[in-house]
């Protein structure tokens with residue numbers, strides 16, 4: 001039976017790699033079972049990092065799986081006539097197999113820092129301020145294009161009106177319908193009105209929990225026109241699954257036209273959604 | 281073997297009395313309110329196995345909805361949800377995954393490791409006649425009952441049970457208006473979890489004291505079996521981490537009941553009503569919760585790692601490779617385990633700078649895990665492997681833990697975690713460490729120690745069929761979750777297929793659900809084998825596996841007071857295949873042959 005069990009465990013690396021390859025190669029029946037299309041200029045690094053870690057861990061996965069198979073095969077009591085190797089371990093080996101993974105892990109740790117900083121720490125600036133130094137208090141941040149507020153179970157979106165400031169009387173209010181101009185650096189201010197939600201744009205590789213009482217920003221540069229999902233990725237109650245928004249990336253002209261049109265529609269309707277959310 | 285008879289056992293050995301009231305009270309003290317660690321261990325074992333069934337059925341509810349959303353569940357559906365004609369409602373779905381995780385973590389994995397195996401094995405494996413504090417030990421079991429009842433009764437409250445996730449993040453969990461189940465069900469849940477904490481704390485104190493104080497003569501710390509090291513480190517983790525969870529639980533309870541507002545910020549408008557309190561921070565809960573719950577994930581695996589080490593060494597018929605590195609890596613995991621909690625909060629809104637720090641510590645915690653895997657492989661190398669059922673489960677632990685450990689690296693990489701956080705990638709990760717890892721190790725441990733517990737063997741062929749099917753179906757259920765995670769498929773959604781990004785993933789989910797149903801079904805083989813063998817399994821002697829550690833020197837099952845002689849320990853528990861003796865095992869209590877220095881340390885080169 002030892003033969004049989006060795007093969008069973010050999011299936012782990014073999015089928016494991018096969019499943020991933022199948023998905024990567026987009027073969028039937030797993031078409032589209034891989035990272036969704038990335039439409040963010042800054043999103044590639046995340047995909048690259050994912051693939052890099054996949055290859056690295058893939059090697060270790062196949063390596064350990066292969067060794068396990070080989071030992072199970074070779075040292076099966078029913079087949080192996082040699083006496084057991086009576087040993088309690090090896091200092092050399094312990095040192096080797098501590099240092100090698102440590103080095104690999106440290107490498108990944110350092111290698112990814114820049115991508116993290118880009119995604120979460122280096123909010124786009126308009127100017128460096130009078131002192132001309134980045135990272136000081138007088139830096140002028142790029143203003144957000146709009147504000148997205150999570151609420152059970154919808155995304156409320158506000159664009160600044162004529163005055164360019166969000167939170168004034170001339171704001172444009174929409175629900176679950178985020179329009180963005182293509183090929184421009186976009187900053188979105190996100191927050192929550194009630195419980196935790198998470199602002200997840202799968203195609204943009206962005207996810208940020210929105211926390212009531214906290215104002216946060218996400219930034220990205222969409223580079224392909226189309227309609228994409230806005231997903232809520234943090235449990236927010238019974239209707240969590242239906243908290244679905246849509247993100248429309250379109251040309252600057254279309255975007256401007258949409259804003260104008262939506263704004264005049266809002267003006268025309270006698271009922272204006274108030275910022276506090278007292279509708280329904 | 282020396283055979284100094286031991287003195288009195290416990291009060292349960294008092295001479296039988298004749299009248300029936302006395303008989304009842306004797307039965308109660310022997311089997312119900314017993315202070316014998318073995319009985320308590322078995323009480324934990326049976327209770328947790330029952331809850332395992334409940335947790336498994338809850339999981340099938342989740343899988344049903346993900347595969348065939350909004351369709352009528354056959355047979356059970358109409359009984360459970362007459363108002364919807366047998367289909368799962370979204371609020372019921374949120375309850376399902378919340379209670380599934382709660383039951384599995386707090387009522388199965390933690391108590392089966394520490395409560396069942398910890399209790400049963402610690403005194404036996406260190407050569408003690410019982411725990412240091414038998415009464416405290418009994419209480420640690422009986423404090424689980426309020427938890428069982430409170431959490432169990434929350435199923436019958438409005439909302440059919442707590443539904444804020446096992447992580448219970450406020451404001452959703454703290455504000456009554458936030459969800460149908462955020463009322464009494466959530467309160468009962470919180471109090472129930474607190475009782476689990478108290479129970480674990482009593483166990484933890486007992487285990488630490490017992491391991492430090494009650495070891496048999498000659499049983500130095502570095503002669504302890506890895507199982508005991510795992511239990512010991514786990515007890516230390518619990519002692520330091522649990523108070524934080526208990527305090528946090530009370531804070532949330534106060535937020536809910538008297539409006540303290542620890543976790544509630546100013547100006548919340550929930551469900552169109554204004555929450556009164558303010559001045560708090562939702563992230564505070566997450567810090568406190570994960571300060572406990574990250575160490576808790578190690579509480580949920582270190583004892584399993586220990587048991588797996590013992591099983592592998594026994595059936596490879598070879599000393600464990602790198603005993604001390606194994607111990608040090610356990611300690612390393614425990615130490616680092618306290619400074620990685622923030623990896624659950626990379627995208628929570630926590631300072632990204634702090635996220636970087638947590639990223640580095642998290643990367644580093646993969647290191648001791650890797651060292652352990654290499655040492656298990658080293659143990660197999662050059663052995664004479666016997667493919668018994670416990671061994672198969674133990675090997676599968678190693679094979680599966682590799683997958684769970686490696687997927688951890690993806691998530692530790694903060695930029696990647698932005699994308700995969702709260703997706704099925706995470707679900708894949710923790711099912712590989714907790715189900716394919718710990719639960720499989722527990723299965724192996726049951727097959728391994730069953731002969732000691734009940735004096736009979738379990739059926740081997742049935743055990744192998746059980747292993748084979750479980751192994752296949754578990755991978756069918758969980759491996760594919762990595763792929764879903766790569767697409768960004770979010771966890772905890774009652775119906776993810778409305779999203780255009782995920783609409784095409786339903787067939788794969790159906791495949792997974794079918795595997796899951798088969799996997800749960802397979803456990804019937806185990807249940808049959810278990811109960812049949814208790815009564816009809818072939819009787820076994822003291823040491824059916826030819827193992828070295830002390831518990832195998834005691835009778836099967838051991839009587840009160842455990843040993844019928846005073847065990848004296850001459851060496852570590854892994855001297856299989858030693859040239860000093862003719863047998864391929866060398867029990868810890870067997871005096872060395874003439875002319876061998878009993879204190880010589882085995883060499884490590």
Ligand code: HEM
Nearest residue numbers: 577581623624642646649685688689691692701702710713
């Ligand atoms: C090899 C070392 C490990 C690393 C690097 C690691 C890393 C991580 C990270 C970064 C997360 C958070 C992911 C996210 O939510 O975005 C996570 C989640 C989790 N890990 Fe691990 N992990 C490791 C081992 C383990 C082990 C041994 C266990 C349990 C026995 C475990 C159980 C869990 C659980 C239960 C969660 C998810 C909790 C939840 O969100 O519900 N991990 N792990």
Ligand SMILES: [Cu+2]
Nearest residue numbers: 232234236240
């Ligand atoms: Cu949500």
Ligand SMILES: [Cu+2]
Nearest residue numbers: 574577623624
């Ligand atoms: Cu963790």
